[in-house]
Amino acid sequence: MSVSDRIVAVRAQFPVMERLLYLDSAHQTPLATSVRAALEAFYTQGYELAGPKPVWLSRAEDVRRQVARFFNASPNEIAFTKNTSEGLNIAANAVPLNAGDNVVLIEGDHPNNAYAWLNLKRRGVQVRFAKLRDDEIATAQTFAPYIDERTKVITLSHVTFHAGQIHDLAGIGRLCEQRGILLVVDAMQSVGVVPVDVKALGISVLAAGTHKGLLVPQGLGILYVKEGLDALQPAYVGMSSVARPPADYIARPDDLELRADAGRFEYGNLNLPDLHALSASIDLIEGIGVPEILKHVTALGDRLIAHLDELGIALIGPRERGQRAHIYVLKVPVQKWADHFERHRVRVSPERGGIRVSFGMFNTPEDVDRLAEVVRHGLTDGVGDGTSDAAADVD
Ligand SMILES: Cc1ncc(COP(=O)(O)O)c(C=O)c1O
Structure with a gap:
């Protein structure tokens, strides 16, 4: 089957598309049939067998291997968390930072990444914000003026939620490598849509949730911690973080050695249902291939821009191919257009400065044409174009 036939076939996995025009994959994913089946199989085992936990735990390790392959990492570099924000907070509290050290972010990037690092201000850590326009992407040059010998971390989204930029991680990764700086990446919006090869991009730590491009319901996150970053130590510790978990479940004060791998950042039960779902969703995604998904959503973006x-x-974000993937923010007055789209059963998100349209692998060129028709109706009905003050409507 050709790639385009596979993309057409995958749409049948998302029956919600028969009910509404779903253009909101950057918010959350609609559930696919095969992912729902994996969840149901898990719940059936819990319901009928009271849960074969050893089987579930062994499957979790299979999923760890599957996730590692997906990111070109090794399984001992992968920990499971509950979401992106937990992963970023784990990173912020794991890096050995002293008063006077600094961390550089991009102004306006996702607030949960900013808060994770701003929380360190009470320890005297300086947080610097690099300026960037919404229609340009971050490169090594963006950060160069903000770094010095006390810069320990550069952290940013791979793909931004508010403008859809794909930042040049490879170039930023090289800068970090040259300067001995850690690169901490929020891959929430890119994972499953844009290829993420942690080695090629020079990533030290990556945090992502699985409820957008990875097609899983909320509550499961992935944390990649590069092997050898032994100075990064967990703020939270539980039995699964330690090198020799006591068989009798009695913690011994003289045996606190932590695991050397990324497992040192796990500290309790994992989200086992979502891990089962994740295995099915990675199979679904790999049935098409992330590079093909990127090509597909970029082509949908070309059509939308036309x-x-x-x-x-x-458009609020970049127009150039290679700098954008599945997220497009239309510069229109937000509230009026949010109501208009809702009336026409088009699911999109209000965003700062506009309305965010975001594609999933199941969207088609016809979806884009339907959206354009709904916009045309809105303009005819006087909902308003981007020439009025969109900022006044930002929510
Ligand atoms: C770029 C980015 N980072 C972080 C988050 C927060 O994700 P989570 O709920 O997994 O912590 C989001 C969610 O919308 C996001 O778009």
Whole structure:
């Protein structure tokens, strides 16, 4: 089957598309049939057998291997968390930072990454914000003016939630390597849509949730910690973090050695249902291939941009191919258009400065044309174009 036939076939896995025009994959994923089946199989085992936990735990290790392959990492570099924000907070509290050290972020990047590091201000850590326009991408040059010998971490989203930029991680990774700086990446929006090869991109730590491009319901996160970063130590410790978990479940004060691998950052039961779902979703995604998904959503973006140009509506993020993937924010007054799209059963997200349209692998060129028709109706009905003050409507 050709790639385009496989993409058409995958749409049948998302029956919600028969009910509404779903263009909100950057918010959360609709459940796919095969992912739902994996969850149901898990619940059936819990319901009928009271849960074969050893089997579930051994499957979790299979999923760890599957996730590791997905990121070109090794299984001992992968820990499971509950979401992106937990992973970023784990990273912020694991890096040995002293008063006077600094961390550089991009102004306006996801607030949960900013808060994880701003929380260190009470320890005297300086947080610096690099400036970047929404229609340009971050490169090594973006960060160069902000770093010095006390810079220990550069941290940013791979793909931004608010403008859809794909930042140049490879270039930023090289800068970090040259300067001995850790690169901590929030891959929430890129994972499953844009290839993420942690080695090629020079990533030290990566945090992501699984409820967007990875097609799993909320509550499971992935943390990659590069092998050899032994100075990174967990703030939270439980039995699964220690090198020799006591068989009798009695903690011994003289045996606190932690695991050397990323497992030192896990400290309790894992989200086993979602891990089962994740295995099915990675199979689904790999049935098409992440590079093909990226090509597909980029082509949908090309089509959308052509429509927007014709309709006279501006884009907030970059227009250039290679700098954008599945997220497109239309510069229109937010509240009026959010209501208009809801009336027409189009699911999109209000975003700062506009309305965010985001594609999943199941979206088609016809979806883009339908969206354009709904926008055209809105303009005819006087909902308003981007020439009025969009900022006034930001929510
Ligand atoms: C770029 C980015 N980072 C972090 C988050 C927060 O994700 P989580 O709920 O997994 O912590 C989001 C969610 O929308 C996001 O888009």
